[in-house]
Amino acid sequence: MEKPRMFTFAGRVIKNLFQKPATTQYPFEPVEYPERMRGxxxxxxxxxxxxxxxxxxxxxxxxxxxxxxxxxxxxxxxxxxxxxxxxxxxxxxxxxxxxxxxxxxxxxxxxxxKPKEEKKEAPVTDSGKPVMDAEKCVYCTLCAKKCPQEAIHVERKEKIWKLDEEKCVECGICAGACPKKAIELKG
Missing domain, CATH: 3.30.70.3270 (Alpha-Beta Plaits)
Structure with missing residues (x-):
């Protein structure tokens, strides 16, 4: 004969009353995040x-x-x-x-x-508009290809390097991409 379901349920309730809880007591105990959690x-x-x-x-x-x-x-x-x-x-x-x-x-x-910037003397920073040194530049077009705003235009044959200052966001990616270090950021 099969055991009635009521006794099974009552047994589980009594067992759960005397066991440790499976969950943590958040917010009373701090949360421990897994090591690989993205956040x-x-x-x-x-x-x-x-x-x-x-x-x-x-x-x-x-x-x-x-x-x-x-x-x-x-x-x-x-x-x-x-x-x-x-x-x-x-x-x-x-x-x-x-x-x-x-x-x-x-x-x-x-x-x-962004907080409004107050006008001060130009501090030495790692940002500013890119300036190209024509003696070092080989017009490889890497700076133009890497520019996220398409603010740099390079013509290899005519040896022309132009910066659209309106589009430039002073991110410095062009200077980092330049293999000859021909671009500096000037504030």
Missing amino acids: HIRIEIENCITCGLCMRSCPSQAIRVDRKAGTWTIERFDCVQCGFCVATCPKKCLFMEKGYTEPDILKKSETFT
């Missing part, structure tokens, strides 16, 4: 040059950059924490931070605004 994206907006490389590299299109307004926006719900934006950022102002974003009932975005 979420964090930005240091004061170091951002709003070049838009992170936006163009994002496979889920969760990031929007408005260069004129100086804003960086992320749709946390759309972000898949792949880290492409972190790897692409030329100024290394994006980071993968351990932990989850706060849960919410609404799908919302976070917008960060």
Whole structure:
């Protein structure tokens, strides 16, 4: 004869009353994140040059950059924490931070605004507009190919190197790509 289901259920209840809980007591005990956890994206907006490389590299299109307004926006719900934006950022102002974003009932975005820069004497920095040294340049066109804004135009035969200062975001990728170190960033 088969055992009635009521006794099976009562046995499980009594067993569970005296066992240790299977879950942690969050928020009373701190969360221990797994070593390979991706986390979420964090930005240091004061170091951002709003070049838009992170936006163009994002496979889920969760990031929007408005260069004129100086804003960086992320749709946390759309972000898949792949880290492409972190790897692409030329100024290394994006980071993968351990932990989850706060849960919410609404799908919302976070917008960060660059602080307004005060006019000061030009500090020595690793940013500025690229300047080409004609004696070192071999007109290989690598700088033009690597420029994310297509701000550099090189004509190899005529030995012409032009910079569209309106398009240039001072990311420095062209200087890093130059095999002859013919490009310097001048602030």
